[in-house]
Amino acid sequence: MRDRIAASDPGLLRLASGLRTVASIVLTLVVLVLFGASVPHLVAGAMASMVSNFAVRERERRAQAVTLALGLPVALACVCLAALLHDRVVAGDLFFVALIFLAVYGRRFGDRGTALGLFGFQLYFVSLFVGVTVEDLGVLCAVVTTAVVCSAVVRFALVPQAPTGVLERLREAFRARFAQLVAAQLELLDAGPADADRALANVREGNARLHETALLIQGRLEEGTGDEHTARLLQRRVADAEIAAERLGLLLLTARSAERTDTLTLHLPGAPVPEAGRLPVRDRGVEALRRDLRALRVLVRRPGGAGLAQVRNRLLSYREEENLPAAAPPVQDVFRGVGEAARAVLGLRIALDGPQDESDDTPSTARSREELDAEDAAIDAAEETPVEEPTGLRRPTTRAAVQVAVGSSMAIVGGELLSSHRWYWAVLTCWIVFVNTSSTGEILVKGYRRLLGTVLGVVAGIVLAGAVGHHTWTAFALVLLFVFLMFYVAPLSYTLMSFFVTAALGLLYTLLHTYSLSVLVLRIGETALGAACGVFAAAVVLPVATDRRTNDLLVDVLDRLREVTTTAVDQLSGGPPVELLDQARELDQALADLRSATKPLTHPVTPLRARRDTARYVVALLETSAYHARSLAATAELLPTHPSIAADPRLRGAGRRIATNIEAIAAHLADDRAEARVQTGPSIASLLEPQLPGSPRYGRVTDRVLRHLQRLDESVMGLARPLEVPVGKEEKARAG
Missing domain, CATH: 1.20.120 (Four Helix Bundle (Hemerythrin (Met), subunit A))
Structure with missing residues (x-):
C-alpha cells in the first residue's frame, strides 16, 4: 500500500499541498472565530489563507519565509486600495488592469516575483468578492494578517516540507514506479494476442511515469542534497536506472517478435505489438526469465533482507557471457538487460542508502561494485552556461502581461454588462487561462476545460446548496474537502480542479447568504466571457500561434x-x-x-x-x-x-x-x-x-x-x- 501511494503521488507533493492548505484554513478560521469574526470575514480569511499557500513556490524554507514576509505588505496594500477605490468605478477598474499587468510581468523575476503578483491580484479579488469598504478596512487587514501568519505556522511547524524529506519521498516513488514498470514488463512477456496491446500500453505508461519521477528528482537535487558531488551522483544513478528499465522493455518486446522491434513502438501511442512470432510458453529459458523478472521486481522494491544477496548475485552474473542461460539469442539479450537493470539497481541502492554489506558478493558482483566506484570517483561538477533571453515584447512574460491586460480590460467591460456586482469572475477566468500557457492553442484548451469544470461545478453547487441549507459548519467542512481535492487533483486534471472550485464557490455563496440559481448561472456566463476574452487577446495581441510555439x-x-x-x-x-x-x-x-x-x-x-x-x-x-x-x-x-x-x-x-x-x-x-x-x-x-x-x-x-x-x-x-x-x-x- 505504501508503494502504491508513493507511486501515485511522487514525493507526496499533492497530498502535502492539499493538507497544508486545509490545515492553514482551519487554523485561520479557529483564530477568527475566537475573536468573533463575522461570516464574510471568515470567508475572506479562508481565501487569503489559501492564496498564502499556493502563491509561495520556492523550495527552500528560508526563501519561503522571505516571500511570505514580503507578500503580506503587498496583500495589505492591495486590500487598502480596493477599499479606497470601492466607490470609484473607473479608477478601480484602471488600477485592477494595471495590477494584472504588473502581476504577470513579475513572473520574469522568478518564483518570488510570481508569488508577489499572485498576492496582489488574488487579495484584490478577495476584497471585491467580500465587498470591502473603508469602514471594514481595519478588520479585513487584521483578517489577512491572521491568514498569512497562520499559513506560515502551518508551513513551517505543523506540515513542514523540508527539501531533503521531499527528495527522500521522491526516491521512494522512483523505486515504486520502477517496480511497477518491471511488473508491467512481466505482464507483457506472458500476454496473449488478446491482451498484448493492453500490456504494451501499460509498459508505455510505466515508462512515462518513471521518466516523470526522474525529472522531479532532477529538479529537487540542488536543494535536497548536501553537496554538488552527491547531487550529480544521484542524478547519474537515476538516469542509469531509467535507461536500463526502458532498454529491458525494448528487449522483451523484441524477444516476442521474430525480428528486432523498432524502439518507436515503445513511444508511439496506439502502435500495435509486433505479431510475428511469440515466446514458447514451456521453454526452460523463458521460465528462467519469468523467475528473474519477478526477482528483479523484488530487488527494486526491497532495500534488503534474507535471500536478496543471492538473487542480486545471480542477476548481476548475466552481465558476463559465460553465465547466460541456454536460450534463443533474443531471450539471451533479455537476460543481459536484466543484468544491466540489476547493476542499475545496485548503483541506485548505493547512492541512496550508502555502503552495502559485501560479505556475500560473488566475483561478478564485486566487479560491478568496482565499476560503480570508479564511475563515482570520476564525477565532476560542470559549469553552467548562461542562456541569452529575449528582450522587450519578445520576452514571454512581457508579451503575456500585455495580452492579459488587454483581455482583462475586455472582460471588465463585458462583465459589467452581464452584472455590475459579479463582473470580476470574468476577469479571474481571463487571468487564469494565461497562467502556465504560452500559445493561443494552450489558452483555448485551458479556457474550454475551465468552462466545462465550471458548468459541472454549478450543477454540483445547486445540489449541495439545497442539501446543506444554512448549516454553516457543514458547509465549511464541505468547502475544506473541496479545497483539499482541488489542490490534490490540480496537477492531474484542470477540469476537475475547476469543478471543485465552483462547487466550493456555491457553498461560499450560501454562507454569505447570496446564493441563488441565477448567481451560479451568471458564474457560467462570466466564465465563458472571461475565457473568450483571454482567447481573443491571445489570438490578436502579440499572438504566439501553436505552430510557431511548437x-x-x-x-x-x-x-x-x-x-x-x-x-x-x-x-x-x-x-x-x-x-x-x-x-x-x-x-x-x-x-x-x-x-x-x-x-x-x-x-x-x-x-x-x-x-x-x-x-x-x-x-x-x-x-x-x-x-x-x-x-x-x-x-x-x-x-x-x-x-x-x-x-x-x-x-x-x-x-x-x-x-x-x-x-x-x-x-x-x-x-x-x-x-x-x-x-x-x-x-x-x-x-x-x-x-x-x-x-x-x-x-x-x-x-x-x-x-x-x-x-x-x-x-x-x-x-x-x-x-x-x-x-x-x-x-x-x-x-x-
Whole structure:
C-alpha cells in the first residue's frame, strides 16, 4: 500500500499541498472565530489563507519565509486600495488592469516575483468578492494578517516540507514506479494476442511515469542534497536506472517478435505489438526469465533482507557471457538487460542508502561494485552556461502581461454588462487561462476545460446548496474537502480542479447568504466571457500561434539532441571526457516542454485528426531519439572508468551523418527556404566495416553503440517526412 501511494503521488507533493492548505484554513478560521469574526470575514480569511499557500513556490524554507514576509505588505496594500477605490468605478477598474499587468510581468523575476503578483491580484479579488469598504478596512487587514501568519505556522511547524524529506519521498516513488514498470514488463512477456496491446500500453505508461519521477528528482537535487558531488551522483544513478528499465522493455518486446522491434513502438501511442512470432510458453529459458523478472521486481522494491544477496548475485552474473542461460539469442539479450537493470539497481541502492554489506558478493558482483566506484570517483561538477533571453515584447512574460491586460480590460467591460456586482469572475477566468500557457492553442484548451469544470461545478453547487441549507459548519467542512481535492487533483486534471472550485464557490455563496440559481448561472456566463476574452487577446495581441510555439520548441529539442549525440559519439571515438549529465537533462526538459506545448494539437476533441496523428508521431520519434541519445551518453560516461570499454575512432564518422541531418531538419523548421537536405546513405553499421580483409569487426560494446546509432539515424530520418524536409542521397560516406 505504501508503494502504491508513493507511486501515485511522487514525493507526496499533492497530498502535502492539499493538507497544508486545509490545515492553514482551519487554523485561520479557529483564530477568527475566537475573536468573533463575522461570516464574510471568515470567508475572506479562508481565501487569503489559501492564496498564502499556493502563491509561495520556492523550495527552500528560508526563501519561503522571505516571500511570505514580503507578500503580506503587498496583500495589505492591495486590500487598502480596493477599499479606497470601492466607490470609484473607473479608477478601480484602471488600477485592477494595471495590477494584472504588473502581476504577470513579475513572473520574469522568478518564483518570488510570481508569488508577489499572485498576492496582489488574488487579495484584490478577495476584497471585491467580500465587498470591502473603508469602514471594514481595519478588520479585513487584521483578517489577512491572521491568514498569512497562520499559513506560515502551518508551513513551517505543523506540515513542514523540508527539501531533503521531499527528495527522500521522491526516491521512494522512483523505486515504486520502477517496480511497477518491471511488473508491467512481466505482464507483457506472458500476454496473449488478446491482451498484448493492453500490456504494451501499460509498459508505455510505466515508462512515462518513471521518466516523470526522474525529472522531479532532477529538479529537487540542488536543494535536497548536501553537496554538488552527491547531487550529480544521484542524478547519474537515476538516469542509469531509467535507461536500463526502458532498454529491458525494448528487449522483451523484441524477444516476442521474430525480428528486432523498432524502439518507436515503445513511444508511439496506439502502435500495435509486433505479431510475428511469440515466446514458447514451456521453454526452460523463458521460465528462467519469468523467475528473474519477478526477482528483479523484488530487488527494486526491497532495500534488503534474507535471500536478496543471492538473487542480486545471480542477476548481476548475466552481465558476463559465460553465465547466460541456454536460450534463443533474443531471450539471451533479455537476460543481459536484466543484468544491466540489476547493476542499475545496485548503483541506485548505493547512492541512496550508502555502503552495502559485501560479505556475500560473488566475483561478478564485486566487479560491478568496482565499476560503480570508479564511475563515482570520476564525477565532476560542470559549469553552467548562461542562456541569452529575449528582450522587450519578445520576452514571454512581457508579451503575456500585455495580452492579459488587454483581455482583462475586455472582460471588465463585458462583465459589467452581464452584472455590475459579479463582473470580476470574468476577469479571474481571463487571468487564469494565461497562467502556465504560452500559445493561443494552450489558452483555448485551458479556457474550454475551465468552462466545462465550471458548468459541472454549478450543477454540483445547486445540489449541495439545497442539501446543506444554512448549516454553516457543514458547509465549511464541505468547502475544506473541496479545497483539499482541488489542490490534490490540480496537477492531474484542470477540469476537475475547476469543478471543485465552483462547487466550493456555491457553498461560499450560501454562507454569505447570496446564493441563488441565477448567481451560479451568471458564474457560467462570466466564465465563458472571461475565457473568450483571454482567447481573443491571445489570438490578436502579440499572438504566439501553436505552430510557431511548437516549431520553436522542436528546434530547441533538435539542438539539444544534436549536442548530446555529437558529444557522446566524440567521447566514444576517443575524444576528451565531457560531462554529459547536464546535456541529457536539458534534452529531457526540452522534450517535456514540447510535449506540453503539443497538447492542444493532440487533444481528443480536436477536429484536425491528421494533424493530431502527425504531432503524436513526431513526439514519439523524438522520444525514441532521446532514449538512444541518453543511452549513448550513458555508455560514453563509462568509457574513462571501464578498462573493458575501448574507444573506437570509426564511430566519429558514423555519427557525423546523424548530426548533419539533425541540423538540416532544424534549419528547415527555422526557415522554410533553407536549402539543406536530409542525407540518406549506407547503414550506420556498414560505415564501420574494416578496410582490411580478415581484420576484427568490432566488439560487443561497439555493437551496442552501433545499434543505438542506427536507431537514432532511422528516427531522425523518420522526422523528415512528417516535417516535410527534402531528402537526398549522401554524396560520399566516410568513416572518418
